[in-house]
Amino acid sequence: MSQIRIMVNGQAKQLANETSLLGLLQALDLDPRLVVVEHNRRIVRRGELGSTALADGDAVEVVHFVGGG
Amino acid sequence: MTTAVAAPVDPPFAIAGRTFRSRLMVGTGKYRDHATMVEAIEASGAEIVTVAVRRVDLDRRNEQGILYHLDPRRFFLLANTAGCYSADDAVRYARLAREAGFNEFIKLEVIGDPETLLPDTEGLLAAARTLVKEGFQVLAYTNDDLVTALRLEDAGCAAVMPLASPIGSGLGLLNPYTVRLIKRRLSVPVIVDAGVGTASDACVTMEQGVDGILMNTALAEARDPVLMARAMRLAVDAGRAAFLAGRMARREVAVPSSPTTGLLG
Numbered sequence: 001m002s003q004i005r006i007m008v009n010g011q012a013k014q015l016a017n018e019t020s021l022l023g024l025l026q027a028l029d030l031d032p033r034l035v036v037v038e039h040n041r042r043i044v045r046r047g048e049l050g051s052t053a054l055a056d057g058d059a060v061e062v063v064h065f066v067g068g069g
Numbered sequence: 070m071t072t073a074v075a076a077p078v079d080p081p082f083a084i085a086g087r088t089f090r091s092r093l094m095v096g097t098g099k100y101r102d103h104a105t106m107v108e109a110i111e112a113s114g115a116e117i118v119t120v121a122v123r124r125v126d127l128d129r130r131n132e133q134g135i136l137y138h139l140d141p142r143r144f145f146l147l148a149n150t151a152g153c154y155s156a157d158d159a160v161r162y163a164r165l166a167r168e169a170g171f172n173e174f175i176k177l178e179v180i181g182d183p184e185t186l187l188p189d190t191e192g193l194l195a196a197a198r199t200l201v202k203e204g205f206q207v208l209a210y211t212n213d214d215l216v217t218a219l220r221l222e223d224a225g226c227a228a229v230m231p232l233a234s235p236i237g238s239g240l241g242l243l244n245p246y247t248v249r250l251i252k253r254r255l256s257v258p259v260i261v262d263a264g265v266g267t268a269s270d271a272c273v274t275m276e277q278g279v280d281g282i283l284m285n286t287a288l289a290e291a292r293d294p295v296l297m298a299r300a301m302r303l304a305v306d307a308g309r310a311a312f313l314a315g316r317m318a319r320r321e322v323a324v325p326s327s328p329t330t331g332l333l334g
Contacts, residue, residue: 008127009124009125009126009127010124011127028125028127030125034134034136034137035125035134036122036165036166036168036169038165041161043164043165043168045168046170061124061165062124062125062127063122063123063124063125063165064122064123064125064133064134064135064136064169065120065121065122065134065135065136065146065148065166065169066098066120066121066122066123066133066134066135067096067097067098067099067100067106067120067121067135068096068097068098068119068120068121068149068151068285069096069097069098069099069119069121069149069151069236069237069263069283069284069285069286
């Protein structure tokens with residue numbers, strides 16, 4: 001399979017097989033230092049983003065800090 | 070000759086062993102623009118600044134993130150779990166916030182009712198116990214209820230944050246008695262969170278002897294947030310000083326301030 005379908009922040013995305021989480025952030029133009037990534041409900045440390053590969057059906061949440069009280 | 074009046078001795082304000090200069094903490098939500106927010110925070114003198122954890126909007130990119138506008142080296146970022154309606158959700162948000170890498174502090178909110186945003190105290194206690202076990206310094210947003218406050222302290226919370234009135238209501242301190250009681254009975258810092266609407270509310274709240282106040286809407290929704298931030302800073306200082314000074318007794322009858330002797334015959 002050359003393409004995988006994953007969910008990122010509730011949106012369906014089509015990606016090349018074996019894309020890493022770091023690759024996903026780069027594709028989304030997001031700075032890995034300013035976001036936190038949850039992969040299938042497990043938090044992935046920044047240092048492990050490059051070595052964590054995505055698979056078909058994965059769910060990813062990318063969060064950051066916004067204004068709040 | 071003038072003599073300088075010695076300022077009352079105020080013990081340093083510390084949460085979980087970390088000392089802070091300002092007893093005023095501010096939120097970063099609902100400002101009309103980022104420049105006003107930053108200027109208001111500067112004017113407030115606050116060191117602790119709260120932020121929320123949310124999904125990155127994939128269509129709008131980075132600039133929406135608060136760290137593009139607020140220098141995290143200048144402020145102590147206190148992440149919250151606002152918007153969470155269960156202990157599990159709050160724990161999930163807290164873990165994500167910690168992974169951002171700033172500190173172990175979390176302002177824990179578990180909301181039980183969407184109209185009043187009053188806390189779900191059962192969920193709050195459950196989440197607090199889990200997070201304390203995981204090494205978080207938990208600052209728990211709660212009702213002005215003594216028993217819940219005591220249980221949160223027992224659970225190992227670093228601070229307990231009773232409300233003055235519901236979040237964003239601006240109704241001021243509705244129950245000074247319960248807030249005073251909580252402060253008297255707890256050993257951990259008591260920080261009033263939510264409900265302060267204007268400077269007099271902040272002053273009266275600090276006069277109860279609490280350790281600090283956290284506010285957001287009172288600044289963000291003021292006509293002039295920067296000026297209101299300055300007013301709040303002065304009010305918090307005034308209320309703290311008045312508490313330390315110790316107010317006069319209340320009397321039901323008048324007592325003249327001028328001599329009752331030497332009146333004309």
